[in-house]
Amino acid sequence: MTCAIDVSHVFFSYDDFRMEDVSLQLHIGEQKVLVGLNGSGKTTLFKLILGLLEPTSGSIHVFEREVTHENLWEIRQDIGFLFQNPNDQLFAPTVWEDVSFGPRNLGLSKSEIDERVRWALEIVDMIGYEERPVNQLSHGQAKRIALAGIIAMRPSILILDEPFTGFDFKMVSNMIEIINKMRQDGVTILYTTHNRFFIENWSDSVAVIENGRIVYDGSTKEAMDQKIVKDNIGDWSGLKHLIRSFNEGIR
Amino acid sequence: MSKFLLPFSEGRTSRSLFSSTGMLVSSFFLAAFVSIQNSLIYVLFILGIVVMGGIVARTRWGTVLSLISKIEVIILAWLLIIPLIYGTTVLFQISLPWGTLPVFQEGVERGLLLALRMITIILIFITTLSHMTLSEFIGALKTLQVPTAMLGSLLIMLRFIPLFMEERSQMHNAQILRGYDLGNRWQKIRSLGNLVGTTIDRAFDRSIVVYEAMALRGFGKGSMISETGVKRSDAILLVLLAVLVLSMLFLIPHLELIII
Known part of the structure; x- marks a missing residue:
């Protein structure tokens, strides 16, 4: 299978954090979840892929093109990155202007920009919010608009940093529907989560990052039996026992 | 509004x-x-x-x-x-x-x-x-x-000032809930100083993230602002x-x- 993203033997360090010999493949059409404890290097890896950080050594290829200073804009047109906090991403005065920011930078005509914005807002079910100031959106709405701003650029790969943080059940279902629609259109997905449910039920493969090293990369089915995976997504059955024994102690 | x-x-x-x-x-x-x-x-x-x-x-x-x-x-x-x-x-x-x-x-x-x-x-x-x-x-x-670079900064500033004000107000509410009003004048001044310092610090951090988000969507590649004439x-x-x-x-x- 051809790689959408190919991270090969990447080394990177800043302050006390070190990323060592990281290799990761994301195949076209695949949905991979990147798992790791806080501070393990997930966001750093994303930034390296997006060219926001530069590896000390090793290489990163997106659709067989190496990520370099010269082709950053080409690479970034292929990858859409959803920030964990939508407020980090939305900056324009209105929804329409924020969603149209990317398409405008692609040099599209006015009618094409309008069409892209409408299409993206339709996908995230936010038609009618075009004139709304971005700082008057709820967390869920802001996240959907942030996603619309990315998909309006029609990327082939979506990288989602904790897409469900702060969401209620309805918003989670809505977000899954949106991402599934994108997948049906052939978009490749890489996302992070701490939630075991999504890891088990909403990914083709799992990669585990621990202290700046990829310690597991394989199919979801096999991953759930691996100790290293359990260690990094947490032992939820152990937590259940801990709570039960605590409650019994109180009684 | x-x-x-x-x-x-x-x-x-x-x-x-x-x-x-x-x-x-x-x-x-x-x-x-x-x-x-x-x-x-x-x-x-x-x-x-x-x-x-x-x-x-x-x-x-x-x-x-x-x-x-x-x-x-x-x-x-x-x-x-x-x-x-x-x-x-x-x-x-x-x-x-x-x-x-x-x-x-x-x-x-x-x-x-x-x-x-x-x-x-x-x-x-x-x-x-x-x-x-x-x-x-x-x-x-x-x-x-007016130069576009200046307008871009102004746009971000006008967008984020209310956000920082809200953040500052939330942090201040958190201080009140933990007994801000019970402190003496010096403690209050120190708490407010820390609050302002933290808000500025966060503002700097956020400005970097916002710039990254804009760069990923092609900031500087096209015309960000259109003239009203x-x-x-x-x-x-x-x-x-x-x-x-x-x-x-x-x-x-x-x-x-x-x-x-």
């Missing part, structure tokens, strides 16, 4: 008769004209015209006045300090434990004039801004050839301004004579 620092109207475009560029230029001109007036009656006349214009244009006075009230302290400071330091004719004296404090008549007049000028100028700008959207304001500055109806604004200036030159001196 409560999260907006400035009184811009919502949305992408307003339904104003005049272009945002025309309104902005007119308000600059009018503000400059106010700033050179040395007569209280002239400034009052312009203030009256601005208020009447605002009423005709259905200004959202609630938003405008609430914003003006936020800067009343600065205006009051002029009113109170100048009479104590400027002038020679003593109007009256305030007795204090360590001596007397003279209040000068020239200072009272000058303080009143400066305060009234400030109120009028601020009213002109806030009323004008309340009739355009943030996008139109930025577009008008672009039409006036001017409308034919802006000529009406020019005529109105000319009428105002002429009436100031010819009408008011006669009125003054009649009053005297």
Whole structure:
């Protein structure tokens, strides 16, 4: 299978954090979840892929093109990155202007920009919010608009940093529907989560990052039996026992 | 609108008769004209015209006045300090434990004039801004050839100031919940200092993330801001301004004579 993203033997360090010999493949059409404890290097890896950080050594290829200073804009047109906090991403005065920011930078005509914005807002079910100031959106709405701003650029790969943080059940279902629609259109997905449910039920493969090293990369089915995976997504059955024994102690 | 620092109207475009560029230029001109007036009656006349214009244009006075009230302290400071330091004719004296404090008549007049000028100028700008959207304001500055890099920064600043204010307010609420009010004055000052420091620190961190988010969507590759241009109806604004200036030159001196 051809790689959408190919991270090969990447080394990177800043302050006390070190990323060592990281290799990761994301195949076209695949949905991979990147798992790791806080501070393990997930966001750093994303930034390296997006060219926001530069590896000390090793290489990163997106659709067989190496990520370099010269082709950053080409690479970034292929990858859409959803920030964990939508407020980090939305900056324009209105929804329409924020969603149209990317398409405008692609040099599209006015009618094409309008069409892209409408299409993206339709996908995230936010038609009618075009004139709304971005700082008057709820967390869920802001996240959907942030996603619309990315998909309006029609990327082939979506990288989602904790897409469900702060969401209620309805918003989670809505977000899954949106991402599934994108997948049906052939978009490749890489996302992070701490939630075991999504890891088990909403990914083709799992990669585990621990202290700046990829310690597991394989199919979801096999991953759930691996100790290293359990260690990094947490032992939820152990937590259940801990709570039960605590409650019994109180009684 | 409560999260907006400035009184811009919502949305992408307003339904104003005049272009945002025309309104902005007119308000600059009018503000400059106010700033050179040395007569209280002239400034009052312009203030009256601005208020009447605002009423005709259905200004959202609630938003405008609430914003003006936020800067009343600065205006009051002029009113109170100048009479104590400027002038020679003593109007009256305030007795204090360590001596007397003279209040000068020239200072009272000058303080009143400066305060009234400030109120009028601020009213002109806030009323004008309340009739355009943030996008139109930025577009008008672009039409006036303000550099795009500067406008980009302004856009982000206007977007994020309310966010920082909200963040600061949330952090302050968290301080209150943990007994901020029970602390002594020094502890309160220290807590507020830490609060401001943290807000600035977070602002810097966030500005980096925002820049990264913009870079990922091609910041600098295309035209981020489109010009709003001017409308034919802006000529009406020019005529109105000319009428105002002429009436100031010819009408008011006669009125003054009649009053005297």
